[in-house]
Amino acid sequence: MTNIWNDTSREMRRLDVSEWETLIGAVCKDRHWTLIVIYPRQGKALYIDPFGATSGQLMQCRDKTRAFLRRKNINISRWKCETISHPRQQDSTSCGVFVCKIAEQLLLGQQVVFQTEKAAIDLIRLEMAQKLIDESDDLMDLCHACGDRDTSEALVDDWVTNFETMFNVCLFIQCAYFILMMCVLFFRLNAQPANVGSTGCV
Incomplete structure (x- = not known):
């Protein structure tokens, strides 16, 4: 998703976007992680910044995701980018945890709600590490x-x-x-x- 944001998504040339209801991925810019969710069939994208998305970020997300879909020959008459209500990052180091947790809850169809104090974020980190170990070959x-x-x-x-x-x-x-x-x-x-x-x- 970072490559889409940077207009360098050449490795996705073979991806048939029309086959998917949802495309989701993280963007790393200036060492800060954000989340983009693209819903091609619904004509919209979500942009989620753990600190809270600005109107400028939403416009940039709209333009970047629309340009990506046009390159994939997806007919877009009306395209929008919005954000959702979500817990806010309270420190300067847990953006990756927030992005992963929000992505997980969105993909599971859950309400995006979780605790944000340090102990809770540390527990989420441990759960993520355990899941990676459990699911590894x-x-x-x-x-x-x-x-x-x-x-x-x-x-x-x-x-x-x-x-x-x-x-x-x-x-x-x-x-x-x-x-x-x-x-x-x-x-x-x-x-x-x-x-x-x-x-x-x-």
């Missing part, structure tokens, strides 16, 4: 360095722990193939690894 069988998945007994999928590079930095868990490639790179740079442990270099 198990990455224990992935190489932390190259992303390869351990799929066989072959040497290239062997896992090596606590391998120290020439910079003496632990890479945690990585596959033997990644280590081999790093060794080749080190030797090409005319540098010797400080310690390759028991794996050695081929």
Whole structure:
């Protein structure tokens, strides 16, 4: 959504907007998060700033979202941008939490209401972190360095722990193939690894 706001939404060229009732996303501008919700079939967009939207922001949102939809060949005769009543951000660091919580409540069809004191926002942060962990894929069988998945007994999928590079930095868990490639790179740079442990270099 930040790219739509900045008129650089090239990666959305293949998106067929007409297939969707709602497009929702966050905009980051000057390190402050805001929320845009586009309802193509209803001819409107919502702009939500955790501090409260200004008339200038609403006009800019209207112009940006309308231009985006026109580029997608969506016929817009009347287009408007409005905001909704919502809890206001009370500090300078929780805009992202507000945007995520408001987006969640809108998508669930709930009234946008939640507590805004520090303890309540901290609890929302913890709930968000827990949800991300609960919904994440198990990455224990992935190489932390190259992303390869351990799929066989072959040497290239062997896992090596606590391998120290020439910079003496632990890479945690990585596959033997990644280590081999790093060794080749080190030797090409005319540098010797400080310690390759028991794996050695081929």
